[in-house]
Amino acid sequence: MIEVSAILEALLNVLTPYTLFFLVLGVLIGIVAGILPGINGAIGISLILPFTFGMEPATALIMMLGLWGGQNFGGGVTAALVHAPGAASGAATLFDGYPMAQKGQAGKALGIICVSSSIGWFLSTIMLAVIAIPLAAFALRFSAPEYFAVGIFGLSMVASMATKNIFKGAIATLFGLAIVTIGTDPFSGLPRFTFGRFELMDGINFLVVMIGVFAIAEVLVQVQKPNVQAKVKKFSRELPSWREIRALLPTMFRSAGIGMLVGTAPGAGGSIAAFIAYNEAKRFSRKPEEFGYGSQEGLAAPEAANNATEGGAMVPLLALGIPGSGAAAVILASMILYGLRPGPQIFTEQPVLVYSLFFGLALGAVALLILGLLLTPYLALVMRIPKPYLITGVAGIAFMAAMAITGLLFDVRLVLLFGVVGYIMRKLDFPPAPMILALVLGFMIETSLRRALIMSDGDWSIFMTRPIAATILAVAILSFLYPMLREIVGRLRQRSAKQ
Amino acid sequence: MFKPKLLVTTLIALPLALPAMADGWPPEELNLVTHSSSGGGGDVMMRNLGQTMESEFGISTVVDNRVGGSGAVALSWLANQAPTDGTAIMSVTPTQLITPLRADGIPGYQDVTPIARLFIDPSTLYVHENSEFETIEELLEHARENPRSLSIGIGSAGSLDQLVLQNFEAATGIEVRTVPHEGGGDAVVALLGQHVDAVVGEPGQALTHLDNGTLRMLTVFQEERLDAYPDVPTLSEIGYEVVSNKFRGVFGPPGMDPDLANEIADKLSTLYEAEPWNTYWVEGSMNPAFLGPDDFVSFLDGANEEMGDFIESLE
Amino acid sequence: MLLKNVISGLVCLVLGALLWWIAGDVPSFTATDELGGRFFPRLIAAMIMLASAGLIITGALGIEIAGGQVGGKKGQAQAPQVSKEDEEPVETAHVLGVPVGTARLISFVLVMLVYTLILDVIGYIPASLVTFAVMIWIAGEHRPVRVILGSVVITALLYTLFAIVFGMNVPEASLF
Numbered sequence: 003m004i005e006v007s008a009i010l011e012a013l014l015n016v017l018t019p020y021t022l023f024f025l026v027l028g029v030l031i032g033i034v035a036g037i038l039p040g041i042n043g044a045i046g047i048s049l050i051l052p053f054t055f056g057m058e059p060a061t062a063l064i065m066m067l068g069l070w071g072g073q074n075f076g077g078g079v080t081a082a083l084v085h086a087p088g089a090a091s092g093a094a095t096l097f098d099g100y101p102m103a104q105k106g107q108a109g110k111a112l113g114i115i116c117v118s119s120s121i122g123w124f125l126s127t128i129m130l131a132v133i134a135i136p137l138a139a140f141a142l143r144f145s146a147p148e149y150f151a152v153g154i155f156g157l158s159m160v161a162s163m164a165t166k167n168i169f170k171g172a173i174a175t176l177f178g179l180a181i182v183t184i185g186t187d188p189f190s191g192l193p194r195f196t197f198g199r200f201e202l203m204d205g206i207n208f209l210v211v212m213i214g215v216f217a218i219a220e221v222l223v224q225v226q227k228p229n230v231q232a233k234v235k236k237f238s239r240e241l242p243s244w245r246e247i248r249a250l251l252p253t254m255f256r257s258a259g260i261g262m263l264v265g266t267a268p269g270a271g272g273s274i275a276a277f278i279a280y281n282e283a284k285r286f287s288r289k290p291e292e293f294g295y296g297s298q299e300g301l302a303a304p305e306a307a308n309n310a311t312e313g314g315a316m317v318p319l320l321a322l323g324i325p326g327s328g329a330a331a332v333i334l335a336s337m338i339l340y341g342l343r344p345g346p347q348i349f350t351e352q353p354v355l356v357y358s359l360f361f362g363l364a365l366g367a368v369a370l371l372i373l374g375l376l377l378t379p380y381l382a383l384v385m386r387i388p389k390p391y392l393i394t395g396v397a398g399i400a401f402m403a404a405m406a407i408t409g410l411l412f413d414v415r416l417v418l419l420f421g422v423v424g425y426i427m428r429k430l431d432f433p434p435a436p437m438i439l440a441l442v443l444g445f446m447i448e449t450s451l452r453r454a455l456i457m458s459d460g461d462w463s464i465f466m467t468r469p470i471a472a473t474i475l476a477v478a479i480l481s482f483l484y485p486m487l488r489e490i491v492g493r494l495r496q497r498s499a500k501q
Numbered sequence: 502m503f504k505p506k507l508l509v510t511t512l513i514a515l516p517l518a519l520p521a522m523a524d525g526w527p528p529e530e531l532n533l534v535t536h537s538s539s540g541g542g543g544d545v546m547m548r549n550l551g552q553t554m555e556s557e558f559g560i561s562t563v564v565d566n567r568v569g570g571s572g573a574v575a576l577s578w579l580a581n582q583a584p585t586d587g588t589a590i591m592s593v594t595p596t597q598l599i600t601p602l603r604a605d606g607i608p609g610y611q612d613v614t615p616i617a618r619l620f621i622d623p624s625t626l627y628v629h630e631n632s633e634f635e636t637i638e639e640l641l642e643h644a645r646e647n648p649r650s651l652s653i654g655i656g657s658a659g660s661l662d663q664l665v666l667q668n669f670e671a672a673t674g675i676e677v678r679t680v681p682h683e684g685g686g687d688a689v690v691a692l693l694g695q696h697v698d699a700v701v702g703e704p705g706q707a708l709t710h711l712d713n714g715t716l717r718m719l720t721v722f723q724e725e726r727l728d729a730y731p732d733v734p735t736l737s738e739i740g741y742e743v744v745s746n747k748f749r750g751v752f753g754p755p756g757m758d759p760d761l762a763n764e765i766a767d768k769l770s771t772l773y774e775a776e777p778w779n780t781y782w783v784e785g786s787m788n789p790a791f792l793g794p795d796d797f798v799s800f801l802d803g804a805n806e807e808m809g810d811f812i813e814s815l816e
Numbered sequence: 817m818l819l820k821n822v823i824s825g826l827v828c829l830v831l832g833a834l835l836w837w838i839a840g841d842v843p844s845f846t847a848t849d850e851l852g853g854r855f856f857p858r859l860i861a862a863m864i865m866l867a868s869a870g871l872i873i874t875g876a877l878g879i880e881i882a883g884g885q886v887g888g889k890k891g892q893a894q895a896p897q898v899s900k901e902d903e904e905p906v907e908t909a910h911v912l913g914v915p916v917g918t919a920r921l922i923s924f925v926l927v928m929l930v931y932t933l934i935l936d937v938i939g940y941i942p943a944s945l946v947t948f949a950v951m952i953w954i955a956g957e958h959r960p961v962r963v964i965l966g967s968v969v970i971t972a973l974l975y976t977l978f979a980i981v982f983g984m985n986v987p988e989a990s991l992f
Contacts, residue, residue: 034977041982044539048564049982051548142694161883167821168883169871173828176864180835180857186571187853189681190815190846191659193603194853195838200573200604218928225955226921268690322693323709324686331540338784339549339777345709390955391966394948395973397928402974406984408569415932422925430824448856449683456680456849457652457696485883567985582988658848667847679848815847 005353012060012357016365021061025362028068029369033377035069036076037088039213039399040406043073044328051336059340060355063333064362067312070329071366074272074309075119075374082111082301083384084396086217086403090209091272091308093438094280096216098293098300105296108382109239110246114298115305116374117247118254122306123367125258126265126313131360135349137314138321141266146453147464149267151474153447156274158482159281160436164294170432178440179447181206188449201412208273208441210404210413211420215434217400218421221393223428239379246298253283253299254306261307265314268326272308273442279307285481294435313363320344320356526587526764527554531562534583534591536575538568543592546749546781553778565589572596573607580608583754587761590616590751595661597752598801598808603659610801614757617750617766618792618800620782622703624665624722624745625733626653629695630715637720638739640699644675652678654697656685656706664811665722665745666701672741692716703747704730705785729786746804749787750797762794821875825868832864923954939989940979944971 015021028050035046047066054062077089082099095115102111129137144152157175165171185205187194196202257279264275283303284293293300318324323344325331337344342352349356387395404410404417427434458464466472533551535543544566551562567575575591583589593615601609626637634640644651655662658681666679680697682688685706692700693710699719700707704727710716711730721727721735722745736743751769753762770791772778782789792800839857846852874881911919931947949967957963978984 035982038977038982041978045982048539048544048548055552142690145691145694145696163883165883166880167871168881169867169874171883172867173864173871176860176867180860180864183857186659187842187846188683189658189849190843190853191657191663192815194842198605200570200600200607203571203573203600203604204569222921222924225924226917228917268687318690322690324690325540328538328540335540335545339780341780343709345713347709347713388957390952390957391970393955394951394966395970397951398944398948398970398974401931402978405986406978409567409574409985410569411932411936411987414935418928418932430820451856452849452851453680455851456678459649459678460850565985681848
């Protein structure tokens with residue numbers, strides 16, 4: 003069924019200097035959009051939209067896809083350098099990227115982010131090209147009970163997040179879930195916990211919380227520390243070595259698979275994929291105790307996964323005409339503007355275009371690899387900025403990001419509030435990471451729980467009778483208990499060894 | 502070649518921009534405001550309109566996404582800060598009626614200048630191709646015999662889809678389970694996976710699937726049949742009056758000169774066949790339903806009353 | 817007894833109870849589902865109260881139960897490489913009776929608070945110029961030219977990238 007002539011024609015289409023130029027430009031704009039918190043792929047793509055009229059549809063779409071992929075990489079850069087995610091998908095990158103950069107290995111951190119982003123992107127493109135149609139069919143089997151199970155599975159990883167006190171971890175998680183319930187109740191359409199404020203009607207954006215709890219709290223921690231005039235920290239712009247990258251390849255491959263699968267489900271997204279990949283990397287790692295303190299695996303996993311969600315999201319976009327995210331929605335809208343109508347028939351009616359997109363995506367990954375590695379030494383220079391300027395700049399970016407995300411001054415104040423809350427949490431050893439995880443997953447958990455119960459007319463057994471949901475839930479329960487079981491087994495072993 | 506033009510257009514979009522040219526509408530720089538974020542419904546509409554106006558009138562346009570508060574941010578901006586000289590117009594959907602009804606202190610359509618209604622998004626009901634229901638009568642019969650056995654997906658709760666579904670249930674005397682989703686696209690996915698029995702929504706969100714037969718449209722909640730689906734009966738043809746008023750149009754700031762509002766409405770009414778505006782509404786399966794400023798206000802009065810009753814019924 | 821844990825546990829307990837109470841205003845069923853908007857928040861509130869109780873009790877007993885190191889050797893997860901902190905000198909100076917570090921922290925929060933309040937009064941650029949200059953000064957750079965230059969560069973960079981290149985709306989002055 004694969005048409006060789008169409009593939010060749012597509013390849014010739016893509017391999018023109020004209021298309022390649024716009025692809026590289028797209029990736030570059032994407033990197034900038036990703037680095038700036040609050041500017042997401044959808045905004046970036048809308049921005050270039052007026053300039054793409056008059057281009058060949060394939061060229062225009064390839065440029066947009068390049069931008070989307072570049073944005074996923076840029077988000078991780080900000081997370082690693084200044085403790086604020088540049089994009090939602092960079093949320094999990096922060097946990098190991100920032101400690102690594104603080105250890106003076108900024109170059110290495112960015113290098114790993116870049117390589118794993120490219121590899122995740124590339125692998126997901128191959129998977130997209132080979133199994134898009136069966137994957138789309140698989141994605142359709144996911145409904146509310148399955149999304150609920152995925153949400154619980156994602157949440158189960160709080161059990162393995164290192165916390166000084168298990169109750170504090172639980173409380174942080176629960177408050178994250180509580181914050182999600184603010185806003186318009188998705189099932190009645192009525193406001194819930196909004197206290198009559200229209201600013202809360204859309205709920206609290208998780209990036210607002212995250213920027214506060216991580217970036218502003220870090221600013222506060224830094225300003226309190228003595229010796230603010232300190233000599234510039236030593237840092238290295240050295241890139242990761244080939245050996246290090248090779249050791250990370252299994253993590254990247256696995257994470258790309260996770261990202262692809264999660265991306266295919268229209269209800270999930272890059273940040274959820276990154277968290278799940280992070281947790282799986284920790285579970286498979288030989289050195290899980292390094293996670294959270296600058297583990298290379300902990301950095302590679304979320305980045306490979308979030309870039310792989312792009313290939314995943316292309317599945318419902320192309321095969322079903324359903325956008326799974328804001329960026330996908332803009333791309334879908336522009337496809338319609340060009341008179342293209344995505345759907346199962348696009349593979350047979352427009353094979354050249356589809357193959358062109360695949361080649362464009364693959365080359366975009368290569369472009370990201372080259373651009374990213376070229377830019378890394380310059381991006382790492384952020385570490386050389388003296389502290390007074392750096393922390394002021396980070397605070398400025400944090401507030402600007404809040405304005406960009408929702409356009410509400412209210413949210414600028416929320417960022418500050420969450421910054422203070424985050425500072426207090428850190429001082430009292432309440433871990434912020436589980437709270438962010440809960441914020442990312444909470445909405446999906448509540449809505450899919452309620453939707454599943456409408457579908458079953460109030461019968462809770464729906465979670466047991468659907469094979470996919472039941473399997474994921476079983477795995478979730480196991481992975482929730484796994485750390486505790488392992489702990490108990492370990493202690494028993496120690497005891498028997500002593501005897 | 503990329504940034505200079507961008508810089509210029511954005512600078513022009515700044516509220517500091519010079520007053521518009523005196524000789525008629527549209528001005529050389531037009532600010533198209535929308536409450537949706539990039540890729541959302543209003544955003545797509547304004548980007549298409551902007552593109553159309555640029556090629557028709559040789560002006561430059563900027564889409565200004567004032568997102569937040571379910572449309573409250575954009576409405577407040579329009580009511581308080583927008584220039585009244587016709588250099589800024591805003592997209593409207595039923596959201597601009599619903600949000601002021603839900604929270605106090607948000608300017609409603611009474612506080613700004615409704616300029617024109619442009620389209621009606623037809624509400625329809627469709628099922629999966631494997632569904633046992635070939636016609637709307639079969640579905641109704643089944644639903645009457647088995648109350649609460651059918652689940653019907655809608656885009657989101659508290660929306661016009663839910664209102665239509667409620668009216669549909671009341672008019673036909675059936676009881677179904679309503680399954681809200683995170684937008685119309687999600688509802689269509691649920692139907693494609695056969696997790697719900699039917700979906701009430703506009704055909705635009707399921708166009709490819711309706712055309713290639715994966716989904717089957719059973720009825721239209723409109724006074725007349727759709728041109729694109731001439732075989733699908735309206736609900737009134739089988740004896741029930743349920744009509745949806747999901748409209749799209751534009752608002753201007755308060756205190757706008759009525760002559761200017763009329764002029765804008767007239768200009769917009771001439772655009773339906775222009776590129777790419779014509780593909781926008783055809784692809785979205787919307788119906789051109791032009792109303793000028795005065796008719797639009799009386800239309801909104803009726804729609805607002807209906808929405809108000811509906812929202813009260815939710816509480 | 818771990819006082820910090822007991823107190824924070826009490827605060828969380830109160831917050832959990834508060835959530836339980838205000839969730840009472842949410843209808844317990846909706847037109848579309850019987851679980852309603854109240855179930856989930858109430859469930860969370862109950863679990864918050866349980867976890868807080870656990871924190872209070874263990875805190876009173878002086879126990880910390882560390883959570884979740886998958887496969888890790890216990891204790892090893894406590895940051896192996898934070899030795900850099902040791903090199904930093906200890907500050908002993910006080911300002912108005914509070915340690916200098918805390919004074920910087922408090923003034924930073926206050927300056928940022930003022931910033932969020934004046935943004936829509938005097939507009940983004942003037943507010944940022946002033947605030948950033950003050951923040952740089954508090955953070956320890958006292959050379960006037962550099963303070964001003966730093967503030968101008970940060971403001972210009974942010975404004976160019978966000979407002980001009982990416983077309984975001986920034987607060988405008990309402991004063992003038």
